[in-house]
Amino acid sequence: MRHEERSPTLQDVAARAGVSVSTVSRVVTGSVAVEAGTAERVREAIAALEYRPNLLARSFRRRVTHTIGLLVPDTSNPFFAELARTIEDAGFAEGYSVILGNSDLSPVKQETYIDVLLAKRVDGVILASSGLIPRADGHDAVERILEAGVPCVVVDRDLGEMPVDQVLVDNERGGYLAGEHLLGLGHRRIACLVGPNDLTPSAGRIAGLRRALAEAGVAVAEEHLVRGNGRPDGGAAAARTLLGHGLDVTAIFAFNDQMATGAVGALQRAGCRVPEDVSVVGFDDIPLAAAIYPALTTVAQPIAEMGALGVRLLLDRIARRDAPWRRELLETRLVVRESTGPVTRREAEIEVARGSCEE
Amino acid sequence: MRHEERSPTLQDVAARAGVSVSTVSRVVTGSVAVEAGTAERVREAIAALEYRPNLLARSFRRRVTHTIGLLVPDTSNPFFAELARTIEDAGFAEGYSVILGNSDLSPVKQETYIDVLLAKRVDGVILASSGLIPRADGHDAVERILEAGVPCVVVDRDLGEMPVDQVLVDNERGGYLAGEHLLGLGHRRIACLVGPNDLTPSAGRIAGLRRALAEAGVAVAEEHLVRGNGRPDGGAAAARTLLGHGLDVTAIFAFNDQMATGAVGALQRAGCRVPEDVSVVGFDDIPLAAAIYPALTTVAQPIAEMGALGVRLLLDRIARRDAPWRRELLETRLVVRESTGPVTRREAEIEVARGSCEE
DNA sequence: AGCACCCCTGCAAACGTTTGCAGGATGCGG
DNA sequence: CCGCATCCTGCAAACGTTTGCAGGGGTGCT
Numbered sequence: 001m002r003h004e005e006r007s008p009t010l011q012d013v014a015a016r017a018g019v020s021v022s023t024v025s026r027v028v029t030g031s032v033a034v035e036a037g038t039a040e041r042v043r044e045a046i047a048a049l050e051y052r053p054n055l056l057a058r059s060f061r062r063r064v065t066h067t068i069g070l071l072v073p074d075t076s077n078p079f080f081a082e083l084a085r086t087i088e089d090a091g092f093a094e095g096y097s098v099i100l101g102n103s104d105l106s107p108v109k110q111e112t113y114i115d116v117l118l119a120k121r122v123d124g125v126i127l128a129s130s131g132l133i134p135r136a137d138g139h140d141a142v143e144r145i146l147e148a149g150v151p152c153v154v155v156d157r158d159l160g161e162m163p164v165d166q167v168l169v170d171n172e173r174g175g176y177l178a179g180e181h182l183l184g185l186g187h188r189r190i191a192c193l194v195g196p197n198d199l200t201p202s203a204g205r206i207a208g209l210r211r212a213l214a215e216a217g218v219a220v221a222e223e224h225l226v227r228g229n230g231r232p233d234g235g236a237a238a239a240r241t242l243l244g245h246g247l248d249v250t251a252i253f254a255f256n257d258q259m260a261t262g263a264v265g266a267l268q269r270a271g272c273r274v275p276e277d278v279s280v281v282g283f284d285d286i287p288l289a290a291a292i293y294p295a296l297t298t299v300a301q302p303i304a305e306m307g308a309l310g311v312r313l314l315l316d317r318i319a320r321r322d323a324p325w326r327r328e329l330l331e332t333r334l335v336v337r338e339s340t341g342p343v344t345r346r347e348a349e350i351e352v353a354r355g356s357c358e359e
Numbered sequence: 360m361r362h363e364e365r366s367p368t369l370q371d372v373a374a375r376a377g378v379s380v381s382t383v384s385r386v387v388t389g390s391v392a393v394e395a396g397t398a399e400r401v402r403e404a405i406a407a408l409e410y411r412p413n414l415l416a417r418s419f420r421r422r423v424t425h426t427i428g429l430l431v432p433d434t435s436n437p438f439f440a441e442l443a444r445t446i447e448d449a450g451f452a453e454g455y456s457v458i459l460g461n462s463d464l465s466p467v468k469q470e471t472y473i474d475v476l477l478a479k480r481v482d483g484v485i486l487a488s489s490g491l492i493p494r495a496d497g498h499d500a501v502e503r504i505l506e507a508g509v510p511c512v513v514v515d516r517d518l519g520e521m522p523v524d525q526v527l528v529d530n531e532r533g534g535y536l537a538g539e540h541l542l543g544l545g546h547r548r549i550a551c552l553v554g555p556n557d558l559t560p561s562a563g564r565i566a567g568l569r570r571a572l573a574e575a576g577v578a579v580a581e582e583h584l585v586r587g588n589g590r591p592d593g594g595a596a597a598a599r600t601l602l603g604h605g606l607d608v609t610a611i612f613a614f615n616d617q618m619a620t621g622a623v624g625a626l627q628r629a630g631c632r633v634p635e636d637v638s639v640v641g642f643d644d645i646p647l648a649a650a651i652y653p654a655l656t657t658v659a660q661p662i663a664e665m666g667a668l669g670v671r672l673l674l675d676r677i678a679r680r681d682a683p684w685r686r687e688l689l690e691t692r693l694v695v696r697e698s699t700g701p702v703t704r705r706e707a708e709i710e711v712a713r714g715s716c717e718e
Numbered sequence: 719a720g721c722a723c724c725c726c727t728g729c730a731a732a733c734g735t736t737t738g739c740a741g742g743a744t745g746c747g748g
Numbered sequence: 749c750c751g752c753a754t755c756c757t758g759c760a761a762a763c764g765t766t767t768g769c770a771g772g773g774g775t776g777c778t
Binding site for chain 3: 019020021022023026032033034035038057060061062063
């Protein structure tokens with residue numbers, strides 16, 4: 001550690017430039033015009049001292065931190081990693097830094113984080129698909145934030161009529177698109193690989209799938225609805241479960257690309273061909289989805305827009321606290337790649353096929 | 360927005376409890392004993408008012424923010440996402456929040472970020488494999504931070520004897536392990552898929568590979584060293600380049616799992632079997648590496664330890680600024696999975712094989 | 719010359735905490 | 749009863765900025 005002195009303050013600069021602190025403050029912020037010569041002397045002093053405004057003091061005084069809090073379930077999930085990335089970018093572009101927190105969907109961790117964020121006086125909070133488990137006293141995370149007078153936008157979690165800004169994606173339609181696609185390829189027996197929770201994104205996706213299937217008069221059997229941990233190994237495990245029951249489906253719809261990837265891998269490893277023996281469709285469209293072979297057919301989420309819009313909504317709210325609540329619904333899009341194809345096994349064969357994929 | 364009033368302060372609590380602000384402060388912080396009855400009254404007032412300490416004011420006064428800055432190249436890269444995650448976790452466990460920034464390896468973005476972090480008076484910053492391009496005036500990012508008197512630890516970038524805490528991984532040995540493994544399987548013609556930059560991690564890996572090969576009297580040809588953007592599509596593009604030159608290698612060593620995955624996908628899509636026709640080894644061991652088929656053989660980095668150790672070093676430095684510099688070297692580990700196998704094509708066949716993998 | 723402005727600058731208060739210092743009360747030993 | 753230590757509490761200064769207010773000097777107009 002070289003310097004042990006405190007960093008220079010307005011005081012120091014003022015002394016060196018022979019002016020008052022107010023004047024220095026004014027040239028630093030540019031809030032009020034300062035005579036050219038004076039300003040120049042001040043700037044020299046600033047440069048000489050390597051003065052850096054103490055944003056802590058400024059924020060304290062002005063009651064504005066130019067910092068936002070971002071709470072996501074888990075940044076090692078590529079979807080949230082990407083979302084966080086775009087939010088960070090958009091925030092940075094507008095002069096905001098972001099304090100990032102992983103909630104792991106744990107109510108207590110989330111509570112703790114919100115306390116910290118509020119105490120640190122962030123200008124706003126973005127809650128991503130998290131923070132939504134009501135507490136015993138009925139105040140959920142969103143209400144606590146709002147009651148503290150701090151702007152908040154919820155991303156990727158449908159809170160319905162609740163008075164809060166929301167940006168969400170049409171999960172129902174995403175599920176529907178996947179169902180429709182699979183149906184069009186002749187699939188009738190479809191497994192559904194759901195995530196670790198039943199938050200609204202999951203609920204919407206399965207509802208959409210069911211609607212599509214219902215229109216064709218088919219249903220998803222209870223034993224074809226298998227739950228995974230949301231990660232690749234969970235997808236693989238789920239696929240093995242399906243295999244263990246004798247694979248009596250011709251298609252799998254996974255609720256995210258990681259599980260889909262894990263499922264594809266496990267299927268192939270067991271000797272099943274994708275898509276010849278079983279088709280797989282994922283959700284999210286993470287970068288890796290297009291890279292693997294077979295490339296994943298998947299329901300793409302507009303992650304970048306979600307992040308950018310979330311930031312926009314938050315900044316708008318910060319600027320105008322009494323504006324009407326907004327609820328933005330973004331579209332999903334089916335991107336067809338290599339992991340889905342027409343059914344080749346006739347319905348009748350399926351029963352016979354039980355166990356045929358195994359080594 | 361419900362409440363428009365300012366949030367309650369020590370003043371308000373003091374007034375309600377009929378004591379002085381100092382007393383309230385003392386029960387809040389527990390710094391000095393307070394008589395039981397008084398303390399109880401104060402606590403009631405705090406609860407009634409929903410008082411929340413203004414951490415901004417406290418930090419300002421105490422000159423400690425309990426916030427650290429984390430600068431990484433890009434959190435959408437799974438390696439950094441995971442690293443950031445473990446750092447966030449370790450920090451949270453110790454009562455620190457983290458302000459996250461993506462530098463994109465851009466010097467100006469990085470400069471800007473460091474300015475912000477220093478101005479916001481973070482207690483320390485962790486620089487991940489970034490921030491290391493010297494400026495015109497010779498002061499690189501690390502020096503600027505250190506000169507400001509702010510603790511700093513560098514992760515995943517070897518700064519040699521530079522006086523700064525470093526945690527790094529033995530990239531050279533990682534490259535060596537990969538080379539050794541491939542050599543043992545009979546591979547002699549090996550392509551190397553390097554990343555978008557020549558920072559020390561890349562340099563170490565290729566040096567290690569070269570050392571292993573040199574021991575067996577083989578070299579990596581200039582045209583077998585191809586550069587990718589570090590992402591899956593870059594890996595795929597690189598594989599296609601190799602294919603275009605007639606695939607005259609039997610193995611590919613990619614500098615991260617994403618490029619490796621992209622390469623594997625592109626190879627398979629072109630009709631090449633992995634590992635029968637060409638073996639592929641990656642680096643990092645991201646979760647998806649084990650999920651795809653064939654599962655990636657890869658050089659695993661101890662990401663969690665890197666993050667945890669980085670935080671440890673930083674907190675130690677914050678606590679004791681004059682402690683000797685530490686430079687921790689972590690080990691890599693080869694994990695052999697399915698994407699590598701013995702060469703099946705004899706050397707002589709390779710020339711004939713040119714183009715054989717293509718459709 | 720007087721007056722009204724405008725431009726620039728300094729003074730001082732304020733933001734919400736923490737903390738050194740001192741004072742009042744209490745208890746205890748001599 | 750005195751001296752002294754201990755415990756609890758309040759006072760007020762300080763942290764580094766911002767900003768309302770006021771004052772001084774200049775300019776232009778009447």
